[in-house]
Amino acid sequence: MKQTFPQFHNAQVLVIGDLMLDRFYHGKASRISPEAPVPIVNVERIEDIPGGAANVAMNIASLGATSHLSGITGLDSAADTLKQRLNSVGVNCAFHHSAITGTIIKQRVISNHQQLLRMDFESPFAENEWLGLKAMVEPLMATASIMVLSDYNKGTLIDPQYWINVARQHNMTVLVDPKGDDFTKYRGADLLTPNMTEFEAVVGKVNSEAELIEKAQKLIDQLDIKALLITRSEHGMSLIRKERPEFHLPAIAKEIADVTGAGDTVISTLAATLAAGEDLEKAVTLANVAASIVVSKLGTATVSGPELQVEYQRHQGTNNTDHSIAGVVSVEQLKLAVEQAKQRGEKVVFTNGCFDILHAGHVAYLEQARAQGDRLVLAINTDASVSKLKGPGRPINSAERRLAVLAGLASIDWVTCFDGDTPEALLREIQPDILVKGGDYDKKGVVGWEIVEGYGGEVKVMGMTPNCSTTAIVEKINKGK
Numbered sequence: 001m002k003q004t005f006p007q008f009h010n011a012q013v014l015v016i017g018d019l020m021l022d023r024f025y026h027g028k029a030s031r032i033s034p035e036a037p038v039p040i041v042n043v044e045r046i047e048d049i050p051g052g053a054a055n056v057a058m059n060i061a062s063l064g065a066t067s068h069l070s071g072i073t074g075l076d077s078a079a080d081t082l083k084q085r086l087n088s089v090g091v092n093c094a095f096h097h098s099a100i101t102g103t104i105i106k107q108r109v110i111s112n113h114q115q116l117l118r119m120d121f122e123s124p125f126a127e128n129e130w131l132g133l134k135a136m137v138e139p140l141m142a143t144a145s146i147m148v149l150s151d152y153n154k155g156t157l158i159d160p161q162y163w164i165n166v167a168r169q170h171n172m173t174v175l176v177d178p179k180g181d182d183f184t185k186y187r188g189a190d191l192l193t194p195n196m197t198e199f200e201a202v203v204g205k206v207n208s209e210a211e212l213i214e215k216a217q218k219l220i221d222q223l224d225i226k227a228l229l230i231t232r233s234e235h236g237m238s239l240i241r242k243e244r245p246e247f248h249l250p251a252i253a254k255e256i257a258d259v260t261g262a263g264d265t266v267i268s269t270l271a272a273t274l275a276a277g278e279d280l281e282k283a284v285t286l287a288n289v290a291a292s293i294v295v296s297k298l299g300t301a302t303v304s305g306p307e308l309q310v311e312y313q314r315h316q317g318t319n320n321t322d323h324s325i326a327g328v329v330s331v332e333q334l335k336l337a338v339e340q341a342k343q344r345g346e347k348v349v350f351t352n353g354c355f356d357i358l359h360a361g362h363v364a365y366l367e368q369a370r371a372q373g374d375r376l377v378l379a380i381n382t383d384a385s386v387s388k389l390k391g392p393g394r395p396i397n398s399a400e401r402r403l404a405v406l407a408g409l410a411s412i413d414w415v416t417c418f419d420g421d422t423p424e425a426l427l428r429e430i431q432p433d434i435l436v437k438g439g440d441y442d443k444k445g446v447v448g449w450e451i452v453e454g455y456g457g458e459v460k461v462m463g464m465t466p467n468c469s470t471t472a473i474v475e476k477i478n479k480g481k
Contacts, residue, residue, distance in 0.1 A: 005309050006286070008064035011275035012143050013268075014172070015060065016133065016163055017053025017150030019071035019095070020104035020122075021078045024049070029111040041111050048081050051106060052264075053150035055302075056177070057091045059268035059290075062302040065275060068140045070094040070133050071156050072125050074102035094140060096132035101125050104154060125155035137163075141170045146275040148267055149189070153179040164188050173274060177267045183223055191227045191280075193267050199230050209332035216240035229284060231266055231291070236327065239284050245343075247281055248336055250327025250414070252292035252407075265294040265303060286312060328403045329414050331426065334377065337414055338430045347373035350432035352423045354386045355402055356395040363409065368462045369436040370411040377432060378406060378415045379423045388421065422447045431455050438462045 024047040029039035050058050057069035069086065073079035075097045082103065083093050104122040108115050133156075141147075147167045151157045160176065164186070167174045174189040181201040186192055200206055203215040216228050220242050227241040232251075239247040269290040273283035289312045290303045329337060338348050349372045355362055370376040380402055386395040395402070399417050406415045418426045427435065427448045435457060437446040443459040452459055 005312065006273050006276035006278050006282075008272055008276050008305055010277070011065035011145075011272050012068070013060050013065055013146045013148060013271045013275050014068045014070070014137070014140050014144035015053050015057045015148045015150055015268075015271075016070050016137065016157070017056065017148070017177075018104070018152035018154035018156045019050075019054045019069075019073055019082060020052040020106055020152070020154075021082050022049045022051035022055075023047070023105055023107045025107065025109045027109075027111055029116065039111065039116060041109055041116065048085060050082055050085050052104070052152050052154075053148075053156070054082060054086060054091075055264040056148055056150045056268045056271075057086065058089060059265050059302045060272050061089045061091050062304050063269065063272045063308065064305040065272040066090075066092075066143075068092045068094070068144055070096075070137050070140070072096050072098055072101075072129050072133070074098050076102050078103035078105050092140070094133075094136035096129065096136065098125055098129050101129070122154065127155070127158060130156055130158055137166075141166070141172065144275070145172060146271045147172045147174045148271045149174065149176045149186075150264070150267065151177060151179045160185050160189075161187070175267055175271055175274075177263055183219070186225070187223050189223075189225050191229060191270070192223075192225060193229045193231065193263065193270070195231045195263060196233065196235075199228075209330075209336065212238065213240060213246050216246075217242070227280065229266070229270070229287075231263065234328075235330065235333070237266075237284060237288050237291075239280070241280075245340060246336065247284065247340075248329075248333050249285060249288045250329045250333065250407075252289065252327055262291050262295050265290050269303070269308070327414065328407050329416050331416055331418070331429070334414055334416050335430055338375075338377065338432065341375050342433075346375050347434065348375045348377060348430075348432045349373040349434045349436055350377045350379070350423075350427065350430070351436045351438075352379040352381075352418070354381045354390065354395065355406060356386060356390070356397055358402075358405055363411075365438045365462055366409060366411045372434050372436060372460060375413045376411055377430070378412050379418045379426055380406070380415065381421070382417055382419065385421050424448045424451060427451045432457060434458045434460060436460050436462055 025043045026045040027041040027043040029041045033040050057067045060067040073095050101123050107119040109117040175191045176186045176189045206212045230238045234251050236250040266287045269287040270283045273286050293303045351369045383399050435452040443449050449459045
């Protein structure tokens with residue numbers, strides 16, 4: 001099935017929130033100061049990038065949607081720079097200029113792709129400064145279908161209820177990137193996008209997937225909102241909706257260069273996708289992909305429409321008819337994903353192994369296994385288990401690295417790591433439709449066969465690609481030393 005992509009050029013989004021200018025000083029640090037034990041950076045380049053709510057608006061425009069932005073700045077050169085940069089990419093700006101407080105500036109010193117220092121220049125705006133936005137924002141509501149409240153707790157959104165109520169009068173959907181430990185100020189919004197730390201600051205420590213869902217549903221009821229999208233770093237994203245099944249997306253394995261602005265990218269992609277007429281699950285899926293792209297870039301970065309489309313299609317594949325994406329999951333997340341797949345009538349295939357050094361035999365085998373059903377689950381042994389099975393010096397690659405590599409294969413939907421020497425406990429928990437194993441033995445040689453057949457599942461033994469063995473590869477390398 002060919003995957004469709006949002007028509008962002010038809011989308012219009014209004015962003016209201018805290019504006020700031022991110023200034024980066026790039027240079028080489030080759031010596032230590034004689035004055036103090038700190039590196040000396042010879043600045044070679046200065047880069048000014050819109051940050052905060054301005055970064056949200058930049059991301060929306062970068063996707064190809066129409067972006068309107070309103071917030072507070074000072075009467076200074078930083079405000080001029082901010083507006084010039086935003087106008088240059090097509091963002092429509094409606095700023096209220098404070099006569100007493102300067103534009104917020106965050107300065108970072110970068111050397112060899114590493115951030116060495118950050119300096120913030122900011123003072124709180126007066127409590128009534130935001131009132132100057134009212135007359136500016138009203139005309140912008142005529143065309144935009146989505147309102148984003150980008151709260152950095154700097155004073156622009158001191159009264160979110162005003163904007164939520166006004167949006168309701170204009171039939172606009174309200175998305176909020178929240179701040180602080182009191183979310184009651186966002187009551188009545190459509191969707192909040194806290195990260196896990198922000199979520200736990202409000203509801204308390206979360207110790208399991210079930211507890212996360214329970215506390216999220218309770219918060220949804222308390223705030224009279226429609227949904228929460230909780231971003232969870234290496235654990236992906238969880239969309240919790242009122243009276244709807246939870247929707248979880250695993251993190252897409254990427255080398256992380258900088259997490260600056262990742263939350264802005266998430267809410268901007270959500271907003272632009274919803275404004276383009278797509279459903280919420282599609283929007284969350286695209287936001288997950290966009291976040292994986294932006295964290296691989298240094299500094300406050302954006303994601304372009306074509307860039308997102310290529311990455312989305314690469315991860316989505318041709319077999320998925322829903323919005324799920326392959327990736328690394330915990331056992332609890334896997335149970336949820338498998339349960340939802342079964343509810344959709346999909347046949348779930350399960351296989352397991354060490355997969356220490358990925359080779360052609362592994363790839364061919366996993367493709368065969370995937371062909372047996374609609375979804376493929378791969379469970380790999382822990383490092384301790386591999387060492388116990390294969391001997392000293394193994395695994396060559398840690399579980400974290402093995403998971404990251406395997407998650408990149410198109411044949412795999414979900415990959416996880418199981419405790420113990422066998423996956424029998426995991427098989428009992430998720431109950432896949434088909435258990436697949438490669439080898440030259442009959443099904444009764446497959447660990448867990450009696451468990452699977454006991455609940456009515458099927459066991460299959462696949463052939464192995466000849467002359468492909470991790471052990472043989474390791475021995476050959478050792479002989480060549």
